[in-house]
Amino acid sequence: RKADVECAVVVLGAGPGGYTAAFRAADLGLDTVLIERYPALGGVCLNVGCIPSKALLHAADVIEQAAHAGEFGVEFGKPKINLDTLRGYKDKVVGQLTKGLAGMARQRKVRVLQGTGKFVSANEIEVAGDDGKVQLLRFGQCIIAAGSQALKLPGFPWDDPRIMDSTAALALADAPKKLLVVGGGIIGLEMATVYRGLGSEVTVVELADQLIPGADSDLVKPLADRLKKQGVSTHLRTRVVEARAGKKGIEVTFDGDNIPDGKLYDRVLVAVGRAPNGNRIDAEKAGVRVTERGFIEVDAQMRTNVPHIFAIGDIVGQPMLAHKATHEGKLAAEVAAGHKKEWVARVIPSVAYTDPEIAWVGVTEAEARAKGLKVGVGKFPWAASGRAIGLSRTEGFTKLVFDEATRRVIGAGIVGVHAGELIAEAALAIEMGCEVEDIGHTIHPHPTLSESVAMAAEVYDGTITDLY
Ligand code: FAD
Numbered sequence: 442r443k444a445d446v447e448c449a450v451v452v453l454g455a456g457p458g459g460y461t462a463a464f465r466a467a468d469l470g471l472d473t474v475l476i477e478r479y480p481a482l483g484g485v486c487l488n489v490g491c492i493p494s495k496a497l498l499h500a501a502d503v504i505e506q507a508a509h510a511g512e513f514g515v516e517f518g519k520p521k522i523n524l525d526t527l528r529g530y531k532d533k534v535v536g537q538l539t540k541g542l543a544g545m546a547r548q549r550k551v552r553v554l555q556g557t558g559k560f561v562s563a564n565e566i567e568v569a570g571d572d573g574k575v576q577l578l579r580f581g582q583c584i585i586a587a588g589s590q591a592l593k594l595p596g597f598p599w600d601d602p603r604i605m606d607s608t609a610a611l612a613l614a615d616a617p618k619k620l621l622v623v624g625g626g627i628i629g630l631e632m633a634t635v636y637r638g639l640g641s642e643v644t645v646v647e648l649a650d651q652l653i654p655g656a657d658s659d660l661v662k663p664l665a666d667r668l669k670k671q672g673v674s675t676h677l678r679t680r681v682v683e684a685r686a687g688k689k690g691i692e693v694t695f696d697g698d699n700i701p702d703g704k705l706y707d708r709v710l711v712a713v714g715r716a717p718n719g720n721r722i723d724a725e726k727a728g729v730r731v732t733e734r735g736f737i738e739v740d741a742q743m744r745t746n747v748p749h750i751f752a753i754g755d756i757v758g759q760p761m762l763a764h765k766a767t768h769e770g771k772l773a774a775e776v777a778a779g780h781k782k783e784w785v786a787r788v789i790p791s792v793a794y795t796d797p798e799i800a801w802v803g804v805t806e807a808e809a810r811a812k813g814l815k816v817g818v819g820k821f822p823w824a825a826s827g828r829a830i831g832l833s834r835t836e837g838f839t840k841l842v843f844d845e846a847t848r849r850v851i852g853a854g855i856v857g858v859h860a861g862e863l864i865a866e867a868a869l870a871i872e873m874g875c876e877v878e879d880i881g882h883t884i885h886p887h888p889t890l891s892e893s894v895a896m897a898a899e900v901y902d903g904t905i906t907d908l909y
Contacts, residue, residue: 442577443577444565444577444578444579445576445577445578446474446552446554446568446576446577446578446579447578447579447580448472448473448474448552448578448579448580448581449466449471449472449473449580449581449582450463450466450471450472450473450474450580450581450582450583450584450774450777451473451474451475451476451558451566451578451580451582451583451584452466452473452474452475452476452583452584452586453476453558453566453583453584453585453586453587453722454476454477454484454585454586454587454588454718454754454756455475455476455477455479455482455483455484455542455553455586456483456484456485456486456487456586456588456754456755456763456766457483457484457486457487457754457763457764457766457767457770458484458586458588458753458754458755458766458767458769458770459475459477459484459584459586459588459753459754459770460475460482460483460484460542460545460546460770461766461767461770461771461774462584462586462751462753462770462771462773462774463475463546463549463551463584463774464545464546464549464551465770465771465774465775466584466774466777466778467549467550467551468549469774469775469778470778471774471777471778473549473551473552474551474552474553474554474578474580475546475551475552475553475554476553476554476556476558476566476568476578477553477554477555478555478556478557478558479555480555481535481539481543482539482542482543482546482553483535483538483539483542484586484588485588485589485590485755486763486766487535487538487539487542488535488539489607489608489611490607490763491763492534492535492538493531493532493534493535493611494607494611494628494631494632494635494794495794496530496531496534496535497527497531497611497613497635498631498634498635498794498796500527500530500635500638500639501634501635501637501638501639501796502638502796504520504522504638504639505638505796507520509833512833513833522616522639522640524613524615524616524639527613528612528613531611531613554568554576554578555570555571556568556569556570556571556574556576557569558578558722559722559723559726560722560723560724560725560726560727560729561577561723561726562726562727563727563728563747563749563750564579564580564581564727565577565578565579565580566578566580566583581749582749582750582751582777583727583749583750583751584743584750584751584752584753584770584773584774584777585722585724585729585737585745585750585751585752585753585756586752586753586754586756586766586770587718587719587721587722587756588717588718588754588755588756588766589715589716589717589718589755589756589761590715590716590718591606591607591608591711591712591714591715591716592711592713592714592715592716593606593711594623594681594711594713596683596684597684597709597711598684598685598686598691601686601691602614603617603686603690603691603706603707603708603709604684604686604691604708604709604711605708605709605710605711606710606711606712607628607632607710607712609710610632610635610636610710610712611632615708616636616639616640616641617636617641617706617707617708618641618642618707619641619642619644619690619703619705619706619707619708620633620636620641620642620643620644620706620707620708620709620710621644621645621646621691621693621701621706621708621709621710622643622644622645622646622709622710622712623646623681623709623710623711623712623713624645624646624647624711624712624713624714625645625646625647625649625652625653625654625675625677626647626652626653626654626655626712626713626714627653627791627792627793627794627795628712629645629647629710629712629713630645630652630653630664630668630793630795631793631794631795632710632712633645633668633673634795634796637671637672637673642672643673643674644673644674644675644676644701644703644706645668645673645674645675645676646675646676646679646680646681646695646697646701647675647676647677647678647679648678648679648680648697649677649678650677650678651665651677652664652665652668652675652677653793653799655791655801655805656791656793656799656801656805656854657801657805657806657807657840657854658807659806659838659840659854660799660801660840660854660855660856661799661856663797663836663837663838663856663857664793664795664796664797664799664856666836667796667797667836674701676695676697676699676700676701677698677699678697678698678699679695679696679697679698679699679700679701680695680696680697681693681694681695681696682694682695682696684709687705689705690705690706690707691705691706691707691708691709692704692705693705693706693709715755715761716734716735717734717735717736717737717755717756717757717758718735718755718756719731719732719734719735719736719737719756720735721735724737727747727750728746728747729745729746729747729750729752730745730746735756736756736757736758737752737756737757738757739751739752739753739757740783741783741784742772742773742776742782742783742784743757743769743772743773743776743784744776751773751776751777752773753766753769753770753772753773754766754769754770757769760789760791762789762791764789764790765789768786768789769784772784786872787803787871787872788802788803788868788871788872789802790802790864790865790867790868792860792861792864794861796858797834797836797837797856797857797858797860798855798856798857798858798859798860798861799854799855799856799860800854800855800856800860800861800863800864801852801853801854801855801864802852802853802854802864802867802868802871803842803850803851803852803853803867803868803871804816804842804851804852805842805852805854806818806840806842806852806854808852809842809851809852814844814851815844815845815846816842816843816844816845816851816852817842817843817845817901818840818841818842818843818901819840819841819843819877819897819898819899819900819901819902820838820839820840820841820897820900821838821839821840821893821896821897821899821900821905821908822835822837822838822908823835823836823837823838823839823857823890823893825896825908826888826890826892826893826896827887827888828888828889828890828892829857829858829890829893831888832858834857834858836856836857837855837856837857837858837860837890837893838855838856838857838893839853839854839855839857839863839893839894839896839897840853840854840855840897841853841867841877841880841894841897841898841901842854843877843901847876848876848877848878849874849875849876849877850867850870850871850875850876850877850880850898851871852871853867853868853870853871853894853897855867855893855894857890858890859890863890863891863893863894866891866894867894877898877901877902878898878902880894880895880897880898881895881898881899881902881904883895
């Protein structure tokens, strides 16, 4: 059968992993095709993930700051929220970025095929367009970047629009009076922050015994305390047993240690994790091995078990984060172009853009202790930071985890406003193998929150002794 399209490299999926890989491959001179089922490039991150959530969190932050401005003598009235305008703002932010990507693809002569791609052999993909047209594409090499989708808890009435996944929650149909968030991880808590800002009464249930289960518990405490003060009720070690669509709302029954009082909710957001799309692309027809859960295994060069087929991003495993996907995308494209490279990053930072933000990178203190590593910790409380005091946000702290034998930093955790902006320094320090003096002796600008990173090193070092 004659192919409709032929190319040196095809990238399946145009999320942060896929578009980065396609652009890099084209920049390296490879004739590249990018397949995407949706009209807009950018994948989950740009369209229904990182970007729209942060645009809405910005609005929630402004509302929250205005509510506290009375502390320094500035009074604002009750916020008047126009949801249509807010939705429009979010869509404009997303549109600006996705249009930018389309331009970047054109500039590089990356051919974009809109449709759903599925393998038919180790060198062919069929692309089915929305119009029913099917094109056969023959490729030399392939980079799978088909991403992930929200896990849908079974037994929920998913055909009822009051049951939402993160995509529906970001669509911002309304600000429900009572919102239940199932799952106290990053996505659930970011959306809880947005809706609480918009005036919803928010309840969060989480199966584990802390919010954001991957982070150290001391980092999570200031967030949990603030949520409590804000009236967000959080329920740990609690599970939803059943959710039924009723006339007056979604009726929810719970099981666990700490069951919420209310049973009736106007909307329910389910944010219990994401499932990779590995089982939806007929990978077996190309001979690509996919795990039962839908992940594709790759080596340090992002190659699957079929050497000319690579995979990157959410589909290859945790952490499911955009910056991991882009890094892998670049690497796969470079290897496809013949570069002798492999994965060398030591650490990948994580950030919850909640209020306060929580950011961590490398080994957590809990992990270090569980593994029996000999570590020491330097912790600098923001109550001693002039900048944090001026911002009236002293609940944060910065913590560095050092290997006792080498005095090198191997992990960091920061909680507080803008923690996400601060964690990159710690990531660089870990990548560079910095010792405690390298960080402590680096002159940081005053007064900034970034000083807290150097101060944490000095606490570990014993240079600062009078904090506690
Ligand atoms: P995706 O972004 O999932 O893109 C895959 C693309 O492939 C999609 O466009 C899909 O339509 C397409 N596709 C799939 N199958 C096919 C097929 N058969 N044919 C054609 N096209 C196909 N990460 C962060 O780092 N920071 C954040 O702040 C952050 N916030 C988030 C907030 C939310 C609400 C969500 C849901 C996620 C968030 N993430 C965040 C995670 C981030 O979005 C993902 O890690 C990232 O998008 C993964 O990129 P990817 O390229 O692997 O895949």
